[in-house]
Amino acid sequence: MDRYRGSMGGLRMKVRSSKHAKLILPQQPSAPWTPRTFAIVGHRSSGKTSLAELLLQAARVTRAVGSVEDGSALLDWSEEARRHRQTLALSVAWLDHQGQPIQLIDTPGAAFLSHERDRALNASDAALVVIDAAEGVRVGTEEALRRARCPQTGQRLPLIAVVSKLERLTPGGEGRAMGLPSSGASIGVEGIEAIRAHLEAELREGPGPGPRVVPVQLPLYDEDGALQGLVDVLGGRVLRYATDGTGALSPEPIPGPLRAVVAVAAERVAEAVAMTDDALLEHYLEELELPEEVLQRGLVAAVASGAVVPLLLSSAEARIGAMPLLDALAQWLPGPRGVWIQDPDGARSLLQPGPRFVAQVVACQWDRSGQPFTLLRVWSGAPPRGPWHEGCSGRELRVHKLYRLRGPRRATAPRVGPGALVATWEPLGLRPGDTVTDGSRIWAVVPREEQTRMVWRLTLPDAAALESIEAVVAADGELSLRPEGRPDEWLLTGRSEAHLRLAVERIEALCGGRVDTGLPRVAYREIPTSWVSGIEGVHLLKGEHGLVSEYGRCEVSLGPTGPDEDALRFVDGFEDTEALPLRFRPAIAEGVAAALGRGPTAGYPVTGVEALLTGGDYDILQSTEEHLRIAGERAARAALESAGTDLLEPWSEVVVRVPQAALGELISDIASNRGRIVGMEVEGDEAQVVASCPHRELRTFAPRLEGITGGRGRFSLRELHYERVPPQLIDEITGARASSG
Structure with missing residues (x-):
């Protein structure tokens, strides 16, 4: 068995004479102990952690390839990750390959933890994009590709794509999808070509050509369709892996029937690299090939600039692809960026x-x-x-x-x-x-983008639990906390329902107690239904001998202004200053305002009230401002009972961005939840909808939107106004208010 010496070095291409030496760039060795740092990103369950574990084992960091399923993965080390069998936070590791330090950041693929992925990308010099061979490019892949190109700073991370779980790819095609001549050999090309084309389409910006995605490996199958290894396109050889799961491999020459397929694939790589540099392109057009050293260095430069994205293959289950990938990481990834x-x-x-x-x-x-x-x-x-x-x-x-x-x-x-x-x-x-x-x-500068938000109301078991909540909020960075009104209740805001669920799990682990959750309370209000006049409020207290010890009386007229007006507009319309001196009147206004704190219909604050003082009197010896304040409060309460109140609810403007294919379902959801479409705009594959919706239904809009769009939707909110609650909902709201106290 031949010893494997690295699949990215030995190109079996003809090297031209010294007249082309001007194309060979000066050697620039890596500075000692300068790490190459990359983030492993992709859709949920695409094999990111398994690939990282395969790399760590190949680099002799671990003795065996760790498994997410059985909890043996080095990178999924937390109790919560092992309990969920899912990566729930970024995890880092370093290794050394060919004398080059390499740092990897494994990231969660779940959409609700995309902020962890974004932080890993922000801390990296490149990104390793992992695609499940059977599933192809999915929404998590698309989001990762988009976030690797930061619009706020203009920085674009170099990318290397890896098709994982290669054992799940169905062989066939032998090059037909790539326009390659049929060889009759078992090289799986069609599935790889579909992934390549999808990646290239996602990376394209605007009408012009985007980065070129070029497969530098192809899968090799036996006659029964079993995965045997890889075809090294650049090295011009077959990498045949042992079937015992050890990852041992032996390089072999490419069989004659496969050479045409590999040659065309190699030409595609050379063409993509040549297109990134004028000197390389001129030489390529003249000679229809590039010298080996020039191609290698041109590929390094093309990857660093983001113009070319190499596509490699792997299978953690079959222990295939680790060493070639380590070679690529050590040779192609750039050093520390700015x-x-x-x-x-x-x-x-x-x-x-x-x-x-x-x-x-x-x-x-x-x-x-x-x-x-x-x-x-x-x-x-x-x-x-x-x-x-x-x-x-x-x-x-x-x-x-x-x-x-x-x-x-x-x-x-x-x-x-x-x-x-x-x-x-x-x-x-x-x-x-x-x-x-x-x-x-x-x-x-921290890149940020608009995110959907979900709010939960937390009821704390004790005061000490607040410290645990604050610690989790600070560590997460995407959570926010604000008081709800009661000492033991707080509002926790996160990116989604799943994000909040994980946060509560972490809070409970820290504080050792149970944290009850629920939807936030709706800020209902009440408003007078009609005007009432001459409503009297009296405060009278007699002593033990029947003598008056406290006295105050006033008359008010009360009615509505508007749902979005000030809570109280108090008008002094009583001109007799002898019957009621001016010094008592602010106290009456204070009492009226106090009465608005709890309405008669459901106990919610009353807003949009105009109160007119029309009468009153006092006792020169026994009356104080406090007595008139009590009289004013009683007059206002009686007036509200007499006038009756309507229930108001808050409405917000929601701006939603979704794929065009989800537009119909989104409109249906908004309409079925009492929303009104205000505007709509379609641009390419994306649609934007502006709607006015009641806050009561918007509390659960985030998970509904995720279900409609598969995680591709985004929305923002802006408070608008209050509107009257429909009659069919009043009993439900008042009943819930009564039961909650």
């Missing part, structure tokens, strides 16, 4: 790695013992021996030890420089996205 920073004056600039220390918080998590730690990406410089500073506020921080991580394992980080991912267990009081420096008042 980051956009902003100063207090709002000026932005691109900070390249240099002597000035700048790092950014990637994640805040808890280790297995429940101790919090902070993961940082170093953008520039080395950590100072003295104090650090929070870039935005200038607050001084103390950090004594830094560690490199491999899942839950940590080791002291002796040399930290640009590109390093390091963790500290020092209490810093930072959140994801925060910047630390050696004293400079700058901070890294």
Whole structure:
């Protein structure tokens, strides 16, 4: 068996004479201990963690390939990840291949945790996009590709695509889908071509050509359709893997019937690379080929610029593809990139790695013992021996030890420089996205995009649980917390129902108690139905001998203004200042306002009220402002009972962006939930709908939209006004109010 020496090096192509030496770029070896950092992204359950575990085993970081299903994965190390059998937070590891340090960030694929993916991309120099061979490009893949191209900063991460779970791909086609000549051999091409075409379409922006996705490997099957290995397009050889699951492989020459297929695939790679550089293109058009060294270096430059996306293959189950992928990562990925920073004056600039220390918080998590730690990406410089500073506020921080991580394992980080991912267990009081420096008042620009929101009402078991909630909110970075009104109730806002469910699970794990959840209460209001006049309010208290000890009386007329007017417009219409001196009248207004706190229909606050003071009197010896305040409150309560009140509910404007195919179902959902379509616009494959909807139904709009669009929908809200509640809902609302107290 021949020893495998790397599949990305030995191109079996004719190297031209020295007249083409001008095309060979000068060698630029990697600086020592300069890591290549990439994020592994893709749709949920596409095999991201399994691929990462395969790479770690091939690099001899682990003895065996960890499994998500049985809980043995090094990267899915938390109890919650093992319980759910799903990646629920980003996890990092480092390895060494061909003398090149490589750092990987494994990310969740679930849509409700896409902010974890985005932070990993923001902390990376490149992205490894994983596509399930059987499922193809799905919404999570599309979102990952979109987020790798940041519109706020203009930065585009280099991409490498990997088709995972290759054993699930059905062989067939032998090149017909790629326009290749039929060889009669068992090379699976059609499935790979479909994925390639979909990826290329997703990467295209505007009418012009976008990045070229080029397969540099093809799957090899035996006569029975069983996966045998890979065809190395660049190396011009077959990589046949052992069938015992050890991952051992032996390079073999390409059989004669397959050479035409591989040659055409290799030409596609050379053509894609040549199109990225004028000198390369000129040579390619003249000679119809590129020298080996020129092609390799041109490919590195094309990947770094984002013009070419290599497509590789793997199977964690069959232990196929790890070493060639490690070769590609070590040779093709760029070194540490720059980051956009902003100063207090709002000026932005691109900070390249240099002597000035700048790092950014990637994640805040808890280790297995429940101790919090902070993961940082170093953008520039080395950590100072003295104090650090929070870039935005200038607050001084103390950090004594830094560690490199491999899942839950940590080791002291002796040399930290640009590109390093390091963790500290020092209490810093930072959140994801925060910047630390050696004293400079700058901070890294954090890309953000509009997200859907979901709100839950939390009922806490005790006061100590609030600390756990605040800790989870700070660590997550996408959660927000505000009081609901009662001391034990808080409103927790997240990206989706699943996001909130996970947050509550984490809160309960920290506080050790149960946190009850529910939808937020609707801010109903009441408004007088009609005008009533001359309603009297009296406060009279007699002493033990029947003598008056407290007295105040007033008369008010009361009626509605409008649902969106001020809660109370108090008008003093009583001209007799001797019967009721002016000093008592503000107290009456205060009493009327107090009466509006609880309406007669359902106990909700009353709004849109005009109250007119029409009469009143006092006792010169026994009356005080407090007595007239009580009289005013009683008059207003009696007036509201007499006038009756209508129930009001808040309405909001919702702007929804969905794929055009989901437009009909979205409109139906809005209409069936009492919403009104205000405007609609279709542009390409995306549609935007503007609607006016009652807040009562919008509380569950986020999960409904996710179901309609498969996670592709986005919406934003803006409070509009109040409208009267339909009669058929009043009994339900008043009954719920009565039962809740």
